[in-house]
Amino acid sequence: MKIVIIKYNAGNIQSVLYALERIGVSAMVTDAIEEIQTADKVIFPGVGEASTAMQYLRERKLDELIINLKQPVLGICLGMQLMCTHSTENDTACLGIFEEQVKQFETEDPTIKVPQIGWNTITALETPLFKGIAENSFAYFVHGYFAALGKHTIATTNYIQDYSSALHKDNFYGVQFHPEKSALAGKQIIQNFLAL
Amino acid sequence: MLTKRIIPCLDIKDGRTVKGVNFEQLRDAGDPVELAAFYAKEGADELVFLDITATVEKRKTLSELVNKIAHKINIPFTVGGGIQTEEDVRILLQNGADKISINTAAFQNPTIINRFAKNFGSQCVVLAIDTKLEADGNWYVYLKGGREKTNTLTTDWAKQAVDLGVGEILLTSMNHDGTKLGFALDITAALSSALPVPIIASGGGGNEAHFYDVFTMGKADAALAASIFHYKEVAIPHLKKYLNEKGIAVRI
Numbered sequence: 001m002k003i004v005i006i007k008y009n010a011g012n013i014q015s016v017l018y019a020l021e022r023i024g025v026s027a028m029v030t031d032a033i034e035e036i037q038t039a040d041k042v043i044f045p046g047v048g049e050a051s052t053a054m055q056y057l058r059e060r061k062l063d064e065l066i067i068n069l070k071q072p073v074l075g076i077c078l079g080m081q082l083m084c085t086h087s088t089e090n091d092t093a094c095l096g097i098f099e100e101q102v103k104q105f106e107t108e109d110p111t112i113k114v115p116q117i118g119w120n121t122i123t124a125l126e127t128p129l130f131k132g133i134a135e136n137s138f139a140y141f142v143h144g145y146f147a148a149l150g151k152h153t154i155a156t157t158n159y160i161q162d163y164s165s166a167l168h169k170d171n172f173y174g175v176q177f178h179p180e181k182s183a184l185a186g187k188q189i190i191q192n193f194l195a196l
Numbered sequence: 197m198l199t200k201r202i203i204p205c206l207d208i209k210d211g212r213t214v215k216g217v218n219f220e221q222l223r224d225a226g227d228p229v230e231l232a233a234f235y236a237k238e239g240a241d242e243l244v245f246l247d248i249t250a251t252v253e254k255r256k257t258l259s260e261l262v263n264k265i266a267h268k269i270n271i272p273f274t275v276g277g278g279i280q281t282e283e284d285v286r287i288l289l290q291n292g293a294d295k296i297s298i299n300t301a302a303f304q305n306p307t308i309i310n311r312f313a314k315n316f317g318s319q320c321v322v323l324a325i326d327t328k329l330e331a332d333g334n335w336y337v338y339l340k341g342g343r344e345k346t347n348t349l350t351t352d353w354a355k356q357a358v359d360l361g362v363g364e365i366l367l368t369s370m371n372h373d374g375t376k377l378g379f380a381l382d383i384t385a386a387l388s389s390a391l392p393v394p395i396i397a398s399g400g401g402g403n404e405a406h407f408y409d410v411f412t413m414g415k416a417d418a419a420l421a422a423s424i425f426h427y428k429e430v431a432i433p434h435l436k437k438y439l440n441e442k443g444i445a446v447r448i
Binding site: 012014015018019021022047048049110111113114115116117118119120121138140141142158159178180181182183184186187 | 197198199200201236241266267268270271272289290291292294317318319320363364388389390392393394415417418447
């Protein structure tokens with residue numbers, strides 16, 4: 001199986017690569033269009049800022065490439081947010097795969113920190129991506145923006161309000177949390193993705 | 197619900213853990229990789245590695261160690277000690293660290309906070325502050341591992357650093373560190389209430405009740421300890437069970 005991690009100007013790519021290694025599979029980190037097109041599974045990671053990341057993808061025509069992929073694609077964190085239609089982070093038009101809107105966490109309560117950093121639960125789990133994952137399993141999150149609930153929601157998390165901690169449409173999957181840093185549950189989710 | 201985090205801290209010197217840790221389960225408790233994997237399995241939510249060698253010639257040893265840790269453990273970890281430049285940060289992140297922590301270098305040159313946050317994202321920039329309550333009733337910032345006093349109030353420095361872009365604050369009370377009499381609840385609560393970023397409390401955790409106190413009265417988002425975990429005075433699974441029964445949200 002050929003697994004490709006899309007290389008772009010966003011963090012945490014090494015962590016994803018190492019998580020795959022722990023499962024016993026190797027992956028290629030590349031931004032070469034032909035390599036991505038011919039992969040069996042594509043992982044679209046990301047930590048960073050939306051507009052900078054989208055600009056980078058457009059300059060390399062990776063935006064058109066991603067939306068036309070037919071094999072299973074897994075967006076992680078910012079990767080998932082970029083697969084949505086729009087992010088209020090610097091008013092960024094994104095890839096438009098998921099219609100759910102990406103907005104910033106807002107609260108009047110000074111004891112609630114933004115960004116959310118740490119372990120939170122995932123519930124209302126749907127699709128084979130979460131096969132064998134118990135309701136209310138813990139996942140590791142680091143994010144200041146979130147995707148609203150919508151018709152593509154396949155996992156829900158609560159922080160200030162309920163939001164989409166995972167999305168799915170056709171061959172596209174996105175997770176807001178970091179499966180590569182989410183201990184055994186995260187490992188299972190990655191294995192489930194590879195088994196799609 | 198977002199949970200409170202329990203974070204063991206490992207001091208590293210020349211690629212080995214210092215403080216004579218004693219774990220029967222481990223073949224080599226001086227090996228940071230094996231100890232890290234043990235804590236991850238025990239239910240630690242994150243790990244912090246502080247390199248106390250931090251000399252230029254040892255930095256390669258540290259980046260190699262970080263790479264080994266990143267291959268092995270499946271929870272987030274922070275690396276600190278002697279980080280001064282973007283290149284220092286880049287090497288550690290490329291080798292798989294999730295966050296870096298900065299202390300003296302950031303105080304002496306606060307613009308590095310801004311540059312690190314811009315280049316790598318606030319989420320990976322942790323500011324460590326060593327603080328001490330003086331006779332005048334104020335908490336002051338100390339540098340160089342607590343050896344050098346400044347005249348800056350901890351709350352002022354923390355606010356400035358958050359404005360510059362730090363994503364979390366690791367606050368160590370020198371009055372409490374090593375005492376095992378409990379965390380510094382007042383300054384931890386003061387920072388946590390005043391600032392929009394998570395506060396990791398450090399120094400003084402000696403028993404399970406201290407962790408309850410720092411998460412409630414201290415308003416901490418996470419609590420860090422070293423020797424009580426290393427010497428098994430407090431076991432993470434039991435600590436989390438205790439906190440859960442007392443109504444604190446923890447990952448079990």
